Amino acid sequence: MRRLQSSLILMTALFALVVWAFAPTTAAGQATGMVKIAKAQPITIAYWLVVAGPDASLGIDIRRGIELAIADKGKVAGHPIRLIGEDSGCNAEGGVTAATKLAANPAIVAAIGSSCSSEAVPGAPILWKAGIVTVSPSNTAPSLTAPDRGPGFDGYLRTAHNDKVQGRVAAEFARKALKIERAATIHDGSPYAEGLANVFAETLKKMGGTITSQEAIAPTDTDMRPVLTKIAAGKPQVIYYPIFTAAGGHVTRQAKEVPGLAQAKLMGADGMFSADFLRAAGAAAVGMYHSSPDLSAEALGPRYKEFLGKHQKKYGEKPLSAFHAHGYDAAMIIFAAIEKVAKTDGTGIQIGRKALRDALFATKGHKGLTGTITCDKHGDCADPKIAVYQTESADASKWDPGKNPRKIYP
Amino acid sequence: MRGGWPDKLSPVDAVLWGFRLVVLVLVVWGTIGTVLAAKYSGEVWLDFLVFGLSQGSIYALIALGYTMVYGILRMINFAHGEVFMAGAYTAYFVADALARSGHLDRYPLPSLLLVLAVSMTTSTLVGVLLERVAYRPLRHAPRLVPLIAAIGASFFLQYAFRGLYGSGFKAYPEPDILKGVWTFAGVRILKTQAVVLVAAVIMMLGLYAFVMKTKTGTAMRAVAEDLEAAALMGINVDRIIVTTFAVGAAMAGAAGLLYALVFKQVHFFMGFVPGIKAFTAAVLGGIGNIPGAMLGGLFLGLVESVGPILFLDGLGIVAPYQLKDVIAFTMLVMVLIFRPSGLLGERLAVKKA
Numbered sequence: 001m002r003r004l005q006s007s008l009i010l011m012t013a014l015f016a017l018v019v020w021a022f023a024p025t026t027a028a029g030q031a032t033g034m035v036k037i038a039k040a041q042p043i044t045i046a047y048w049l050v051v052a053g054p055d056a057s058l059g060i061d062i063r064r065g066i067e068l069a070i071a072d073k074g075k076v077a078g079h080p081i082r083l084i085g086e087d088s089g090c091n092a093e094g095g096v097t098a099a100t101k102l103a104a105n106p107a108i109v110a111a112i113g114s115s116c117s118s119e120a121v122p123g124a125p126i127l128w129k130a131g132i133v134t135v136s137p138s139n140t141a142p143s144l145t146a147p148d149r150g151p152g153f154d155g156y157l158r159t160a161h162n163d164k165v166q167g168r169v170a171a172e173f174a175r176k177a178l179k180i181e182r183a184a185t186i187h188d189g190s191p192y193a194e195g196l197a198n199v200f201a202e203t204l205k206k207m208g209g210t211i212t213s214q215e216a217i218a219p220t221d222t223d224m225r226p227v228l229t230k231i232a233a234g235k236p237q238v239i240y241y242p243i244f245t246a247a248g249g250h251v252t253r254q255a256k257e258v259p260g261l262a263q264a265k266l267m268g269a270d271g272m273f274s275a276d277f278l279r280a281a282g283a284a285a286v287g288m289y290h291s292s293p294d295l296s297a298e299a300l301g302p303r304y305k306e307f308l309g310k311h312q313k314k315y316g317e318k319p320l321s322a323f324h325a326h327g328y329d330a331a332m333i334i335f336a337a338i339e340k341v342a343k344t345d346g347t348g349i350q351i352g353r354k355a356l357r358d359a360l361f362a363t364k365g366h367k368g369l370t371g372t373i374t375c376d377k378h379g380d381c382a383d384p385k386i387a388v389y390q391t392e393s394a395d396a397s398k399w400d401p402g403k404n405p406r407k408i409y410p
Numbered sequence: 411m412r413g414g415w416p417d418k419l420s421p422v423d424a425v426l427w428g429f430r431l432v433v434l435v436l437v438v439w440g441t442i443g444t445v446l447a448a449k450y451s452g453e454v455w456l457d458f459l460v461f462g463l464s465q466g467s468i469y470a471l472i473a474l475g476y477t478m479v480y481g482i483l484r485m486i487n488f489a490h491g492e493v494f495m496a497g498a499y500t501a502y503f504v505a506d507a508l509a510r511s512g513h514l515d516r517y518p519l520p521s522l523l524l525v526l527a528v529s530m531t532t533s534t535l536v537g538v539l540l541e542r543v544a545y546r547p548l549r550h551a552p553r554l555v556p557l558i559a560a561i562g563a564s565f566f567l568q569y570a571f572r573g574l575y576g577s578g579f580k581a582y583p584e585p586d587i588l589k590g591v592w593t594f595a596g597v598r599i600l601k602t603q604a605v606v607l608v609a610a611v612i613m614m615l616g617l618y619a620f621v622m623k624t625k626t627g628t629a630m631r632a633v634a635e636d637l638e639a640a641a642l643m644g645i646n647v648d649r650i651i652v653t654t655f656a657v658g659a660a661m662a663g664a665a666g667l668l669y670a671l672v673f674k675q676v677h678f679f680m681g682f683v684p685g686i687k688a689f690t691a692a693v694l695g696g697i698g699n700i701p702g703a704m705l706g707g708l709f710l711g712l713v714e715s716v717g718p719i720l721f722l723d724g725l726g727i728v729a730p731y732q733l734k735d736v737i738a739f740t741m742l743v744m745v746l747i748f749r750p751s752g753l754l755g756e757r758l759a760v761k762k763a
Contacts (some may be wrong), residue, residue, distance in 0.1 A: 054576055189732055220683045222673050225461045226715045227731040230723075233450050246677075249579065253674055258598055259457070261697060280675050282581035353727035 009269035048113035065327030095119025103130035117141035137326035146257025167199025232260035242269030249280025275399035294387035329368035411679025443724020466711020467610035471665035472688035475658030491685015492567035497533030498666030509583030537659025
């Protein structure tokens, strides 16, 4: 009886292994599927963004960009657009949950997301397995569009800049404009923060600077004094911590209290470039620097100004964060690609999933809000314009990127 | 562990001994490495100690609530972290109003006491309501049931407060008298941290005196020892249980304000991590034991602050603070393996649970 049982278990295990080994090929076959949309029925686009919790302003900002794009576009291939979405929490678990839910919905033509790189690492392959192509407006980790990113990312593109660019600009600013020689970095273990901190450190070293220490914290940490005390031992002139709102606020507030860091300059990045960050950091945020997409009129032109007018009218406030324009552009290139590949027959339209993916990767010279969008074969589509901002007032109601925080570089 | 070499070393024992040895070697090696490298001056080490103690005293105050409830009801009140959040978050609005009107800086002591009173009252109310609504109807249910109810209550409170106050951050105002540093005999200490330490110690002494000296405290200990016998002796068990929840919640409310003074921001999810850490501290010290919770809290705070740099820096691990929680929870696992009843254990006449 025992033996029978164990051989049964063994056989089941073997069977499961075989199924598992062959599953990817059958799943990849689905990627060639079609979405049929009957006459007058809406085309479903889904977002997976962080729209709740401490980093909600990042995702809500993008969602508003998408909503404005839908309002501007009206109809795609003669069909209205329906936007649905999931919160992705700005962490890997949230990314998996959101992507799995979206992957189960066969009506979804394309997705926009994720907001944080940590969500995209496990989430994008889940969507692509279901044949859903996704365009991220704010993932900036270099690894996501690296040549070795793997076949799971075949359906992944982004309109956000690659942090190779952001890290370089931040380091150039520190070295050339601030004349910094010694710097320290902090990341929070997320692919975004780690990638960006590394690019910053490497660029600064190439330009003749010294990195005194490269530290890491957990995103849920609150007591930063020990790690800041450790950093202070190396006497850095600037601390670059491209992390998120909650932990970033704690670092900003506590850095001033640690002996030896009173004079050190503080610098963050686009992950905490929001009015919410001012609320989290309070008066300690005054004078600190942020690298973030350049949203000034001279960089983006008159169309962005028009967009801001619509935004003010619809939501009654300034954009919450830095990626609304990238969200707008992500939606627009998806609409353009759908119009290119949609086949009309008597009953409605058909959109081939593979064809849609290919059309998106073939996007070339698209005039977007953030610049001219051209996708390369690894999915990088952005026309990256990075600026450095300095916060002048910690009053969150005065949040107005460009004025406060003021653009100071380039 | 009996004295001397055991006659038969079972495989489990051997693995545990090996584990103990590996951890010990790593700790000693790391410590020697760090000390020999002499990268950090004595002042820096003192700073680490002070940071650890002030963080630890907040853990200790929250841990008291876990341990008192466990002592009496044998249940883990997983919603305790949210009780802590409720007090700090509600008191924010009073603190903010006082700061805006200038009262916080003109009359700092009365203002802070008022904020403290609001924080403690809110937490107490939430704690008592929680007991009445979520736990009392389940008191005679199987033990897993109130535990699940506690987790449910925890989510309910988080999202109820999110609905009430919004999902963003609120920056706590900073009273002028708490800015800057004091220096005692060459030891530099931030004013907020000194206040937190002193306040926490006073609260803990007060609580200890309450439990050991007053009639209600004696009744609490009696109920913890044997609920039925205490009831037969004429103790109103329901009243004592409510009192326990109220006292534990008041401590959490006080901890909430201290936490807000140190970290200067509040949001609806702020209770989760300190709650888990304080639960760890309570288990470390021996759950059900009041001095144990205090000791466990301080110990956990110190290990989190000093541990990464003392043990890991010397091993050549980069960015050791990322592994702060690993050290804290490894410590918990070690204690649970080798002293299952915690550092101080629970002192009981008869073994229960």
